[in-house]
Amino acid sequence: MKLSKRLTQIEQLVAPGYTHIWDCCCDHGHLGAALLARHSDAQVHFVDIVPSLITELESRLQQHYADLAERWTTHCLDVALLPLEQYSGRQLVIIAGVGGDLIKQFVSIIQQTHIGLTLDFLLCPVHHQFALRQTLIELNLSLKDEALIEENHRFYEIMLVSSESDPGRPISPVGETIWQANSNEQRDVIQRYLQTTLEHYQRMQQGDTADVSHIIEAYRSVID
Numbered sequence: 001m002k003l004s005k006r007l008t009q010i011e012q013l014v015a016p017g018y019t020h021i022w023d024c025c026c027d028h029g030h031l032g033a034a035l036l037a038r039h040s041d042a043q044v045h046f047v048d049i050v051p052s053l054i055t056e057l058e059s060r061l062q063q064h065y066a067d068l069a070e071r072w073t074t075h076c077l078d079v080a081l082l083p084l085e086q087y088s089g090r091q092l093v094i095i096a097g098v099g100g101d102l103i104k105q106f107v108s109i110i111q112q113t114h115i116g117l118t119l120d121f122l123l124c125p126v127h128h129q130f131a132l133r134q135t136l137i138e139l140n141l142s143l144k145d146e147a148l149i150e151e152n153h154r155f156y157e158i159m160l161v162s163s164e165s166d167p168g169r170p171i172s173p174v175g176e177t178i179w180q181a182n183s184n185e186q187r188d189v190i191q192r193y194l195q196t197t198l199e200h201y202q203r204m205q206q207g208d209t210a211d212v213s214h215i216i217e218a219y220r221s222v223i224d
């Protein structure tokens with residue numbers, strides 16, 4: 001199964017060395033299956049809340065990955081209830097393809113219920129990137145890597161963050177390296193993402209329901 005551009009980028013941000021990788025909100029499990037093939041040291045956990053998806057996925061994994069059966073597990077489970085404390089070694093929790101508001105809740109609950117456990121999170125929200133970043137900052141997480149991609153006329157930020165006590169960089173409220181282009185094509189993606197984002201918050205500001213002037217200022221500052 002060929003991965004989409006977005007899932008490929010997420011997969012490429014997974015460094016070697018994790019003992020457990022959690023593909024949360026896995027749906028058909030495409031990302032987890034790619035990780036299973038590439039990360040031969042890792043146990044891959046497929047997590048989704050919909051029973052029929054997990055039943056179907058379980059039989060597809062049994063069909064195609066029977067030889068790796070000791071390295072994958074399916075869980076029909078709410079992401080908020082991940083049993084991370086039952087596992088040891090380095091753990092990566094991937095949450096992609098759901099709203100930033102939901103990811104905020106998941107990461108907050110996981111952090112609260114697993115105090116003392118070192119976790120990395122690889123996150124790719126649909127919308128609400130600013131609010132998600134605010135929560136990650138409040139949770140004292142640090143940035144390991146981030147990326148911006150465009151797929152099917154939609155923009156996606158991907159953030160690799162960590163609860164490690166010897167951290168990487170602070171998380172920026174609007175992103176940092178996502179605004180640095182290494183090609184003309186990426187420069188174009190960045191410009192259009194910035195314009196779309198600014199227009200979104202300017203419309204919100206004009207709607208007079210919330211004061212988002214600080215968000216507009218923060219995004220304007222990335223081009224200063």
Ligand SMILES: C[S@@+](CC[C@H](N)C(=O)[O-])C[C@H]1O[C@@H](n2cnc3c(N)ncnc32)[C@H](O)[C@@H]1O
Nearest residue numbers: 025026027047048049050077078079096097098
């Ligand atoms: C659009 S799919 C995302 C698939 C894949 N992660 C991606 O990025 O393409 C969203 C999935 O999230 C699952 N989901 C929604 N809320 C969930 C929760 N609380 N716990 C576990 N899975 C959940 C849905 O059942 C659905 O399969």
